[in-house]
Structures are given as C-alpha cells and as structure tokens.
Amino acid sequence: MRYIGHEREREIFSKALDSKKFVHAYIFSGKESCGKKLLAREIARSLFCGCGLFEESSSRHSAQVDALNHPDLHIFEDDSIPIEKVRKMGETAYMSPHSANHKVFIIDNAHNMRTEASNAFLKTLEEPGENTVFFLITDKYDRLLPTIRSRCVHMEFSRLSDDEVVSIIKKFRPDVSNYEAAVKLAAGSVAQTLYFLDNNASEKWMLFEELSGEKLYKRLESLKEKDDIRIFCSVLYGFILEKYRETGKPVLLEFSNYLLDILQRLNYNVNLDIFRFDLFTKITEVLIERD
Secondary structure, eight states, X not given: OOOOSOHHHHHHHHHHHHHTOOOSEEEEEESTTSSHHHHHHHHHHHHXXXXXTTOOOOSHHHHHHHTTOOTTEEEEOOSSOOHHHHHHHHHHHTSOOSSSSOEEEEETTGGGOOHHHHHHHHHHHHSOOTTEEEEEEESOGGGSOHHHHTTSEEEEEOOOOHHHHHHHHHHHOTTOOOOHHHHHHHTTOHHHHHXXXXXXXXXXXXXXXXXXXXXXHXXXXXXXXXXXXXXXXXXXXXXXXXXXXXXXXXXXXXXHHHHHHXXXXXXXXXXXXXXXXXXXXXXXXXXXXXX
C-alpha cells in the first residue's frame, strides 16, 4: 500500500484528479510527520503520469517522482528558506514544464519562510504560472502570513491513529515487535515513533544521570517548541519507569503518571513557559532534591 490514513483528503484529491479541477495553491497543515508531504508527492505523481491517486504505474513520470528526480517536481526542505530560493522558485514557476503537463512545488516547513521571503513568495501566488500547483507543508499554520493563508486552500490533517502508525512502522522496522509504547508516546507522529525506536535506553537516559539543577535549567530552556518538550518528556518517562522497576519507589510511579498527563496536554494549546517551569519544579523535587 502506497499510503495509509487520511481517507477524506485522499477522496478529495481523487475527485480533483478525475475532474481535472485544481487550484494553484494548497496548505497542508497538521501533526508533524503524519503524511502531508507524502500525499503531496502522490498527487504530483498522478498529475504527471495521468494515473489515479495511489494506483500503481509503470510510467517514466511515476518512476522519476518515486526517485525524487522528476524535472517538474520541485521540493524545498530547508530549515529556513532564503529569499534567493523563493525568487528562483518564482522564476521557475513561469517556465513551461520540462516533460509533464504540470509543475509542482512542495514547500516543507513553509512556516520557516521569513517575512522578506514570504512577501516575495506572495507575488508568485498572486500571479501563478499556468499549470503550476504549490503545496505548502506545515505543522505551524498560524506562523504563515495571513496574506499567504488567504490565497491558498487550507486542508488540516488529523493525527494518525495508533493503528495507522503501527501499520506504517511495520514497513520501516519489520524486525521490531515491541513498538506499542513508542507509538503511544509519539501521539500520531511516524518520525517521533522511529526516533524512540532508534535510540536505545542507555543513549536516551544518560541525560538524566547525575542531573544538577543548573544542567536541568539549561536543558529545559533549550526546548523551544512543543515537539521538543514532547520528546524530552517521553524520554524522561522511559527513564522514570526503569528506575521504578529497579527501586519500587511510589514517588516515581506518581511522577510517571504526571508525565503521561503532560504528554496528553501537549496535544492542546498550552503556555510553554508554564510547562517548562512546572517541569523544572517537578523534576527537581523527584530527581535532584530526593537524591
């Protein structure tokens, strides 16, 4: 199976491909690593080769998209997209396709475009090239300029279910059987699940050995995004559970339940400064002051 999950979005674009009715720009927002960029690539493949969405195809276009070397597919995955690349993107958007009937631009982490680059991109959106489709991929929709959001069709992806993540993980790690805990902690993110699976316990938990108040404060201050805090709490949760198995101390079990509550609350809008302060207080009490 080429794609798992997001039946609503798949149906919408299957109909758009059948009717050949596309707008020039879409925003795909939602949980990090839930399949947004992969769906955009699949749509590009279908546009280029004329096959149905997710249908197998032996065409040259399909093979080139799968290999990420199609001349009419332009993917930007920079952590920060400089204005020079945005201007070059605008120039390319007005050129004729090389070998397909469309040109497709996929801009990952579109929220990382700075104001100057965003304004330059806005000019391209206002006068799009013929048969050009843009897909802006983001897990931080509110960081996009309102003027860009207003010129795109917004599609908000729901998080993948745990069962869907398991189905995907089995394709990447067929030799792993004990992945349930990692899937649960990752809360719908395939990348985070793989991160937890690929880092063994000694590497994950060494962060919390010989912990001092100063080290903890600096570590928490470095957690700028919600996903950073999620990964930190998930790793800490595994460490605390192992310590509880070794010692049987009730305070550790209580603290593990607190961390699970933190991970659930991170699925909603929260004040990260309050989260960091609360974590510092709880960790200091459990792991530092009690040592």
